[in-house]
Amino acid sequence: MPTYTPPIRDLQFVLHEMFDAVGTLKQLPPHGELDADTVNAVLEEAGKFAAGVIAPLNAPGDIQGCTLDRDTHAVRTPEGFKAAYQAYVDGGWPALSVDPAHGGQGLPLTLNQCLYEMLNSANQAWTMYPGLSHGAYECLHAHGTPEQKALYLPRLTSGEWTGSMCLTEPHCGTDLGLLRTKAEPQADGSFRLTGQKIFISAGEHDLAANIVHLVLARLPDAPAGSKGISLFICPKFIPQADGGLGARNPVFCSGLEHKMGIHGNSTCQMTLDGATGWLVGQPNKGLAAMFVMMNAARLGVGCQSLGLTEVAYQNAVTYARDRLQMRALTGPKAPDKPADPIIVHPDVRRMLLTARAMAEGGRALLVYTALQLDTALASDDADEKAAAERRVALLTPVVKAFLTDNGWTATSACMQVYGGHGYIREWGMEQFVRDARINMIYEGTNTIQSLDLLGRKVLGDNGKALKEFGREIADWVEEHGVTESMQEFVNPLADLGDKVTKLSTELGMKAFGNADEVGGAAVDYLRVVGHLCFAYLFARAAQVAQARIAAGSDDPHYRAKLHVARFYFAKLLPETAALIRSARSGVGSLMAMEADLF
Incomplete structure (x- = not known):
């Protein structure tokens, strides 16, 4: 069975040494009293909960899965899930980054991001239950009426109730403009909801007293x-005025999906049979309101793949140190043994370092983005707030798509390290691969994210947000480019920045003549921008590591960080050359073939 050790040291490196997160966050009015000791204490306790409470449930939960009683429509989660959720609630974890006005602890979202990385490494399927509640909270916090906020937010904050998002229908998938679920106004101001929803994560379960759909x-x-499209609150049990549970609302689980992975999470077909709901926000403006939850979920999905990448790497490197196979090409490295451990072989190291680089780069990108999100939410400087909002909007599709593509690559590579044993359930690696695959699909497929990045976030605002990010990178390059020891990192970073600028301009010009050019280049383009982010962050990490070593530190973490950064620039960043060439090749080879020839 796999094991998991929370990466506390690297989280501290990213938070404190790369970004001075406490110093940044203390400038925001809600976090003026934050200190590093508090951050470190939360990280330690979160790691203990993830590794000690929910990680042991991951493999058994995958085997057992969820079960539906078709007579009562009740869903039972795997053994231990409910008790673990109660421990999570008792520990105050749902309230970590929530507004104190609704019973929250008011800590930064950045810290909550670190908690969720560890939870996802430990057990992605379990983590989806409380994870969806955060998105529901944010949506109602932004768009709910005062009465809705007073009734629902404290109970979502405490974890007494959980949330779900009911978007997709059998015929429409990502194209929500095709949805058919009906909402009929009632005399008391409520609405009668009728329709079918599918692929609803955590749509029904036994962990909490109520579910806020x-x-x-x-x-x-x-x-x-x-x-x-309009948005409605439709709770499983209709709340009474005092928050007590009233009648069972006819919003039922009518089937569980039989999935490739995340078996421990209930992915439900939901039937609304005249269910009572209440309008959230303005009529016909529901999609914009729901995007608050959807964008939070997209960052959360990137975090899911980061978690899987980290835990897969940890187990693969342990296996590679122990597994004996063949001799090193340069001669025996363990002459006292019948064969060398496979970690001596170059290609095994390539797979391990690929996963590690994807984990460390993803961690830095998520923390960077979370700091921008905290700034967007809490800054009292209008210009700073607006700039942070643009940065979050730009990076959200990158976090979702780049990290989940990388998670699929990394978990597959880690399974490969095990050879045939990786394909066997008892080692746990094949579960990480199966669980990782959904992350590229839900909350908007990665192609949708790529279209969003190129079409809306770059071309849609004439590149304003991308130019601002590019200026930040250029300023950093100018500051550190004069240091000789940094040339191996700064030069390729600066070169890629120039290429992204030129590629963006070229694709924008092509799109004026043929909008399909955006669709033909978008996936390649997003990966190029993802690499720009990683190159920037690995260069920053290398600069910190070099400075610490030069100051006399013998902490092996700094030496390892430099090795991983050098591997990234040597072996992973060169992918951008092929991606740029592909993006520039145009849409002709994709669209010329008649549909009936496929």
């Missing part, structure tokens, strides 16, 4: 397409 539906006079 956020449902997209159409009013009778709604315009067609995405402009006619």
Whole structure:
């Protein structure tokens, strides 16, 4: 069975040494009293909970899965999940980064991000239950009425109730403009919801007393397409005025999906049979309101793949140190043994370092993005706030798509390290691969994220957000480019920055003549921008590590950080050359072939 050790040292390196997160966050009014001791204490306790409470449930939960009682529509989660959730609630973890006005602890979202990385490494399927509640909280916090906030937010904060997002329907998938669920106004101001939803993560379970479903539906006079979608609260049990549970609402799980992975999470087909709901926000503006939850979920999905990348790497490197196979090409490295451990072989090291670089780069990118999000939410400087909002908007599709693509690559590579044993359930690696695959699909497929990045976030604002990010990178390059020992990192970073600028301009010009050019280049383009992010962050990490070593530190973490950064620049960053060439090749070879020839 796999093991998991929380990467506390690297989290501290990223938070304190790369980004001075406490210094940054203390400038924001809600976090003026934050200190490093508090951050470190939370990291330690979160790691203990992840490794000690939910990690042992991961493999058994995958085997057991969830079960549906079709007579009662009740879903039972795997053994131990409910007790673990109660321990999570008792520990105050749901309230960590939530507004104190609703019972939260008010700590930064950046710290909550670190908690969720560790939870996802330990047990992605379990973590999805409380994870969805954060998105529901943010959506209602932004768009709910005062009465809705007073009723629902304290109970989502405490973890007494959980949340779900009911978007997709059998016929529409990502194209929510096609949804058919109906909402009929009632005399008391509520709405009667009727329709079918599918792929609803944590749509029904036995962990919490109530589930707050956020449902997209159409009013009778709604315009067609995405402009006619409204958002509704539709709880499993209708709350009474004092927050007690009233009647069972007819929003039922009518089936569980039989999935490739995340078996411990209930992925539900939901039937709304005249269920009672209440409008959130303005009529026909539901999709914009739901994007608060969807964007939070997209960052969360990137975090899921980061967690899987880290735990897969940890187990693969342990196996590679112990597994004896063949001799090193340069002669025996363990002459006292019948064969050498496979960690001596170059290609095994390539796979391990690929996973480690993807984990460390992903961790830095998520913390960087979370700091921007904290700034966007809490800054009292209008310009700083707006700039941070643009940066979060730019990076959200990159976090979701780049990290989940990398997670699939990394978990597959780590399984390969095990050879045939990796394909066997008892070692646990094949579960990481299966669990990682969904992350590239849900919350908007990675192609959708790529179209969003190139079409909306770059071309849609004439490159403003990308130029601002590029200026930050250029300023850093100018500051550190004069240091000789940094040339191996700074030069390729600066070169890629120039190439991204030129590629963005070229694709924008092509798109004026043929909008399909965006679709043909978007996936390649997003990976190039993802590498720009990683190159910037690995260069920053290398600069810190070099400075610490020069100051006399013998902490092996700094030596390892430099090795991983050098591997990234030597072996992974060169992918961008092929990606740029592919993006520039145009859409002709994709669209020329007639559909009936496929």
